[in-house]
Amino acid sequence: MHKSQELHLTRNEAWKLNHQEAVEKVKRFKLPANWEAKASLEYELQEEEKKKKCAAKGEDSERIKLLEISAEDSEKWEMKKGRKNPDLGFSDYAAQLCQHHWLTRQLKPDMETYEKVEKGFRSAYSAALNPSRLHGTHVPSTEEINRMVTDHKSSLKFRLKNETNLAIDDNADIDYVNERHA
Incomplete structure (x- = not known):
């Protein structure tokens, strides 16, 4: 009897928690679409106010901010940071290999010139008997x-054409040196 009462209580608690989460979810859906942007702006304003207060007191704002972070939040942040793969060696190799194949696919060797140069090297090698002289x-x-040069120019055109062109806001602050760095 005692066991069934405990199960009944835990089931009621679980139901209450689920109900609270569902109510919060409905509230979030009813908020306007730009609510998150407004919340981030408010957060930035609060951060600026804290920095000004710390500067007025002569304290380091970053140190104060780090002191306010709880250990749990810090651990969560470290776990999230640790998920990223620190070893990019193989993926970089794969990307470079793909680029190499793409570039060499366009090349068409001139066998006549190759044979002529090879004969010159063979005669020079046999005369010198020292490959470092070649x-x-x-x-x-x-x-x-x-x-x-034409290959390089075509690759530059391709890269510039495929860059992601962000929407240009004339009222926004300019935080870049030139248009290409925008």
Whole structure:
């Protein structure tokens, strides 16, 4: 009998908690769409007021802010921060490999020029018998240089075209050096 009464009480408590959460959810849905933005603005204003008060007292506002944070909030923040993958090595390698494949797919080798250069290297290598003397002896042709320049310009055009263009607000403060850094 005692056990059933305990279960009944815990069920009632759970029902009350669920009901309270449902009521809060309904209240949130009834709020205007820009309510969160307004709340963040109010928070920023409160932070500015706290900084001014600390400056008037001659205290460090960051230190005061950190003293006000509870241990639980700090642990939650650290856990959230720790979720990010600190080792980006393999993903960066994969991205670089994809970029390499994309760039080399466009290249079309000139086999005649390659054979000519290779014969020159073979004769120079056999004459010198020291491969370190061959380093830096290759001079690219103007066609190769022009091809590299056009590839670079096309990649710049592609990058600029695919940048995310944010909506420009004429009344907003300018916090960038030039249009490209906007």
